[in-house]
Amino acid sequence: MAADSTPAIVASHFSDADNQETAATLGMWIFLATEVLFFGVLFAGYAVTRLIHPEAFGNGGRHTDVLLGSINTAILLTSSLTMGLAVRASSVGWRRSSVTWLTLSAILGVAFLVIKGYEWYHESLEGLLPGPGFDYSGPDVPGVELFFFLYFTMTGAHAVHLSIGILVVASVAVLAARDKFSADYHTPVVLTGLYWHFIDVVWIFLYPLFYLVSRS
Amino acid sequence: MTSITANGGPSYISAGYTLRSWLTTRDHKRIALLYLVSILFFFVIAAVAAAMIRIELLTPAGDLVDDDTYNKLFTVHGVVMVWFFLIPSIPATFGNFLIPLMIGAKDVAFPRLNLASWYVYTLGGLFVVGTLIAGGVDTGWTFYTPYTTMFSNSHVIAAVTGVFIVGFSSIFTGLNFIVTVHQMRAPGMTWFRLPLFVWAHYATSLVMVLATPVLAMTLALIAIERLLGVGIFDPALGGDPLLFQHLFWFYSHPAVYIMILPAMGVVSEVIACFARKPIFGYRFMVYSLLAIAAVGFMVWGHHMFVSGQSMYAGMVFSLLSFLVAIPSAIKVFNWTATLYKGSIHFDAPMLYALGFIGLFMMGGITGIWLAALAADVHLTDTYFVVAHFHYIMVGGAVMAFFAALHFWWPKVTGRLYPDGWARAGAIVMFVGFNLTFFPQYIAGFLGMPRRYHAYPDEFQVLNVLSSGGAVVLGVGYLLPLLYLGWSLRRGRLAGANPWGATGLEWQTPSPPPPDNFASPPRVEGPPYAYHAEQAAGDSHGR
Numbered sequence: 001m002a003a004d005s006t007p008a009i010v011a012s013h014f015s016d017a018d019n020q021e022t023a024a025t026l027g028m029w030i031f032l033a034t035e036v037l038f039f040g041v042l043f044a045g046y047a048v049t050r051l052i053h054p055e056a057f058g059n060g061g062r063h064t065d066v067l068l069g070s071i072n073t074a075i076l077l078t079s080s081l082t083m084g085l086a087v088r089a090s091s092v093g094w095r096r097s098s099v100t101w102l103t104l105s106a107i108l109g110v111a112f113l114v115i116k117g118y119e120w121y122h123e124s125l126e127g128l129l130p131g132p133g134f135d136y137s138g139p140d141v142p143g144v145e146l147f148f149f150l151y152f153t154m155t156g157a158h159a160v161h162l163s164i165g166i167l168v169v170a171s172v173a174v175l176a177a178r179d180k181f182s183a184d185y186h187t188p189v190v191l192t193g194l195y196w197h198f199i200d201v202v203w204i205f206l207y208p209l210f211y212l213v214s215r216s
Numbered sequence: 217m218t219s220i221t222a223n224g225g226p227s228y229i230s231a232g233y234t235l236r237s238w239l240t241t242r243d244h245k246r247i248a249l250l251y252l253v254s255i256l257f258f259f260v261i262a263a264v265a266a267a268m269i270r271i272e273l274l275t276p277a278g279d280l281v282d283d284d285t286y287n288k289l290f291t292v293h294g295v296v297m298v299w300f301f302l303i304p305s306i307p308a309t310f311g312n313f314l315i316p317l318m319i320g321a322k323d324v325a326f327p328r329l330n331l332a333s334w335y336v337y338t339l340g341g342l343f344v345v346g347t348l349i350a351g352g353v354d355t356g357w358t359f360y361t362p363y364t365t366m367f368s369n370s371h372v373i374a375a376v377t378g379v380f381i382v383g384f385s386s387i388f389t390g391l392n393f394i395v396t397v398h399q400m401r402a403p404g405m406t407w408f409r410l411p412l413f414v415w416a417h418y419a420t421s422l423v424m425v426l427a428t429p430v431l432a433m434t435l436a437l438i439a440i441e442r443l444l445g446v447g448i449f450d451p452a453l454g455g456d457p458l459l460f461q462h463l464f465w466f467y468s469h470p471a472v473y474i475m476i477l478p479a480m481g482v483v484s485e486v487i488a489c490f491a492r493k494p495i496f497g498y499r500f501m502v503y504s505l506l507a508i509a510a511v512g513f514m515v516w517g518h519h520m521f522v523s524g525q526s527m528y529a530g531m532v533f534s535l536l537s538f539l540v541a542i543p544s545a546i547k548v549f550n551w552t553a554t555l556y557k558g559s560i561h562f563d564a565p566m567l568y569a570l571g572f573i574g575l576f577m578m579g580g581i582t583g584i585w586l587a588a589l590a591a592d593v594h595l596t597d598t599y600f601v602v603a604h605f606h607y608i609m610v611g612g613a614v615m616a617f618f619a620a621l622h623f624w625w626p627k628v629t630g631r632l633y634p635d636g637w638a639r640a641g642a643i644v645m646f647v648g649f650n651l652t653f654f655p656q657y658i659a660g661f662l663g664m665p666r667r668y669h670a671y672p673d674e675f676q677v678l679n680v681l682s683s684g685g686a687v688v689l690g691v692g693y694l695l696p697l698l699y700l701g702w703s704l705r706r707g708r709l710a711g712a713n714p715w716g717a718t719g720l721e722w723q724t725p726s727p728p729p730p731d732n733f734a735s736p737p738r739v740e741g742p743p744y745a746y747h748a749e750q751a752a753g754d755s756h757g758r
Contacts, residue, residue: 012731013322013400023325023399030391034429041433041463045448048459130446142454149446153437 009185021187028191032198035161039202042154046209049146056143058214063128064151065119069211072115073203079108080200083169087193093183095176102173102189105196109166116159120152151210158206161199168192225734227630227727242327243730248313249628250334251304258300258341261348265293267690270652270683278670286669287354288370294357295375299382300341302613303471306478307424308333308389310620311417313628315393317721317728318411320402320737325395333388336381343378347371356667358468361449361460365441372442376435383428383435386474390424393417402720404739408502411719411743412495415502416481419509423470423477426513431467434460461523465516473512475609476576477505479616480547483569486619487551489717490566491558494744497550504543511540521592530589537587544580548573563715564638568619571646575611579604582657597667600660603653611649618645618696625700626710630726633703637695645692651685718745 014020050057086101127135130149138144172192175181181189228245231237238246269289272280281289312330316323324330347353353375355364364372397410397418410418438460441447448455488495495501517525517533551573560566582604585591595601622642626632655678660666664675671679713722724733 011327013325013327019399023395026398027326027391027395030394030425034387034391034425037426038429038433041430041437044463045437045459048456049448049454052456053454131444134446140454145446146448146454149448153440 017185021185024187024191025194028194032194035198039154039157042150042157043205046150046154049143049150053140053143053146056140057147059138059140060144060147060151061210061213061215063123063126064211065122066211066215068115068119069207072112073207075108075112075115076200076203079105079112080197082108083193083196087186087189090176090181090186090189091183095179095181098181098186098189099173099177102169102176102192106166106169106173109162109169113159113162113166116155120155123148154206155210158199158202161202165192165196165199169196225729227725228730229630229727231730240331242323242331244312244316244324244327244330245628245728247330247334248309248311251308251312251337254334254338254341255301255304255309258296258344261345262293262296262301263690263693265289265296267686269293270686272669273671273679274683276671276673276676276679281669283669284354287356287667288352290667291353291356291375292348295353295379296344297609298357298471299379300337300344302475302609303382303386303424304337304389305475305613305617306482306620307393307417307420307474308337308385310482310624311393311413311420311478312389314624314721315396315414315417316400317627317724317732318414318719319397319400319405320720320733320739321396321400322731322733323400324392325399326392329388330392333385333392336388337385340378340380340382340385343374343381347374347378350374358464359435359438360464361438361441361447361457362451364438365447365450366452373439376439380432380435380439383432386424387428390421390428393421394425397421402737402739405720406739408499409739409742411481412484412498412501412505413478413481415505416477416484419505420474420477423474423509423512427467427470427474430463431471434463434467458520458523458525461520462516462525465519466513469516469519470509470512472605472608473508475613477508479572479576479613480505482616482620482623483551483572484547485717485719486565486569486623487554488744488746489623489715490561490563490569491555492561492746493554493558494742494746495550496553496556497546498742498744500546501550504546507543508540511536511543515540515587518587518592521589522596534587534589538584541580541584541587544576548577548580562639563622564633564635564642565619565623565715567639567642567646568615568622571642571649572612572615572619575607575615575646575649579607579611582607594663595660597665598660599656599664599666602666603656603660606653606656611653615645615649618642621696621700623715624721625703626714627721627726627728629704629707630710631703631707632710632714633699633707637699641692641695641699644688644695648685648688648690648692652682652689653685655679655681655685718743 010017010020014023082101083105086098086105089098089101123129127133128148130145130152134141134145134148136144169192172188175188228243231243232241238250241247241250268281269286272278272286272289278286312324315321350371352370353368353372354370355368355372355375359372359376397414401410437447437449441449441453445453447453449457449460451457484495484501515533515537517529518537521530521534582600586595586601586604622633622638659675659678659682662675664671664678710726712725714726715722720733720737720739721728723737
């Protein structure tokens with residue numbers, strides 16, 4: 001394997017490939033820390049707004065599609081499994097297996113977005129899209145509107161991240177197919193995996209907040 | 217400028233003269249200069265706004281500009297000074313230039329990201345310039361809701377977009393510095409051999425990386441709320457305006473530490489060099505930098521004592537704000553102890569650094585007054601607050617910026633500036649600063665509120681003093697521009713180490729070669745290996 005493996009291209013300011021890989025991985029972790037803070041604002045906003053409108057958040061939470069939300073959760077969790085397998089495959093230098101798992105991860109990501117888009121479409125038809133057209137009858141309409149404001153903003157921000165993730169995974173899959181990685185050098189696959197799992201973790205928090213709240 | 221370094225190879229400046237070679241560079245030193253030029257451009261814009269504010273306040277009546285224009289002036293002054301000058305001032309220029317040199321690296325960890333950060337900064341800057349051309353924004357730099365989202369008729373979205381974008385440039389810079397300090401240190405450069413300048417930037421970078429995303433998302437929520445009329449910050453829509461203030465200050469208080477920590481790093485380098493002594497209590501200096509960065513994240517509520525937040529929150533934030541004064545005081549004590557029995561040289565960088573210590577102390581101690589709940593009820597939203605944070609941001613951060621500019625100018629350009637002029641400049645700046653802002657403490661204490669373009673007659677004497685001081689301060693800012701500009705062509709060649717300073721950056725030619733060091737340096741001992749007796753022979757400079 002070692003003989004025909006692609007050697008890492010080490011930029012001149014790094015002392016060696018190991019140094020470069022550690023730097024890149026640390027950089028990714030710090031980036032993910034900024035992402036946590038970025039989403040953290042929305043989670044804080046959710047917490048405070050729910051504290052002000054507890055009933056409305058319960059009512060709002062009964063208007064999301066729990067079946068599709070659960071299916072999507074399963075899809076995304078599965079995509080993290082396939083991504084984990086892709087990272088593993090590339091770390092032992094299995095090119096074709098790595099390409100397959102990466103492609104599958106991207107496809108699962110797209111499936112998630114399609115279902116999510118369908119949900120959004122239906123919710124907007126029902127008049128649950130916040131704004132002038134918001135149409136909901138029941139107690140504390142502003143509270144329910146804020147629930148859906150947060151729902152669309154947070155799942156929207158998640159979807160933007162997922163879309164970027166799909167593009168990155170697809171590009172990395174193409175690179176993998178072109179034999180750019182090896183057991184010695186596959187940092188981009190590892191970093192993509194980290195990002196992908198992060199998107200998954202965000203969803204794991206979004207799912208109970210918007211689909212399971214007050215649904216006992 | 218010097219085109220050839222001592223050993224005959226090209227310097228980072230002479231490595232390419234085309235505009236393209238600058239705009240596509242990945243050399244941290246060139247990117248630092250790109251940043252230097254950009255931030256000075258924005259400094260001038262914000263300074264002009266400040267000048268107009270001071271001219272308006274010469275007389276009690278609102279006669280130069282109307283109240284709307286006045287609101288726009290102080291908003292522009294605040295937005296541009298904070299995000300387009302102070303936040304990047306020392307880190308993006310001197311941090312960028314010096315961190316790789318100081319740790320013995322060829323470059324930062326991610327050179328392309330470094331260049332990208334400058335482009336992102338420039339893009340954000342274009343939005344702000346666009347905002348100005350379109351007619352400005354009148355919300356104050358704090359963008360408080362619901363005024364910002366519901367009532368303001370000015371260009372809020374463009375301004376907020378500019379600030380949103382520029383935030384990513386500081387995230388990129390911070391991320392780059394953290395990884396650089398972790399991964400790019402030369403052999404033998406252990407964590408506790410790092411110069412305090414590097415430690416200060418490490419602490420700053422942690423704050424940049426952890427605080428800025430909060431601002432970005434908060435501003436995005438403002439833009440959405442203003443555009444669509446739905447959002448979580450407007451009480452009329454069921455939201456909570458205090459939530460906005462919490463989120464805003466969660467970033468914007470730590471942002472003060474983004475400004476002051478690098479300044480502390482600069483001052484530590486300068487004091488050690490011109491006192492010819494190792495920094496007193498090096499480890500305590502490191503721990504206090506980290507403590508300021510950490511505790512600084514937990515004091516934001518002191519901006520909201522009169523906002524209606526819970527009384528208990530107020531008490532906790534007050535206590536924590538007192539706590540953050542302890543590591544700050546440790547630093548002042550240690551600088552003073554470093555001076556003790558030192559062989560002190562009053563070169564221009566040292567004058568700026570000593571000015572920093574005095575002004576920072578004034579700003580810090582008045583900060584303690586403001587952190588006291590009862591006193592703050594009286595002082596909040598008065599000129600006392602304005603004076604307090606200008607002592608920190610201008611007296612502290614800007615003085616340190618000029619200390620850095622004078623200390624490392626020979627390294628950056630390879631030329632020496634006329635020392636007499638530079639010392640005069642430092643003194644003019646110090647005098648002008650105090651004349652501008654000390655009267656504002658008194659005016660504020662007497663009850664003059666901030667952000668009004670007209671005021672009662674009895675405050676006129678203090679305001680005339682302040683405006684007069686602003687003229688002196690302006691001269692203080694213009695002087696360096698003149699003699700530093702002059703030195704670019706006519707200054708004497710500096711040589712590698714004109715100050716006789718320790719630190720790896722002084723062991724390479726001035727200006728440094730593109731790869732920083734001819735051979736990878738190896739570090740054998742702790743930083744600041746100054747010896748007082750060395751001063752007798754006076755190895756330094758002239």
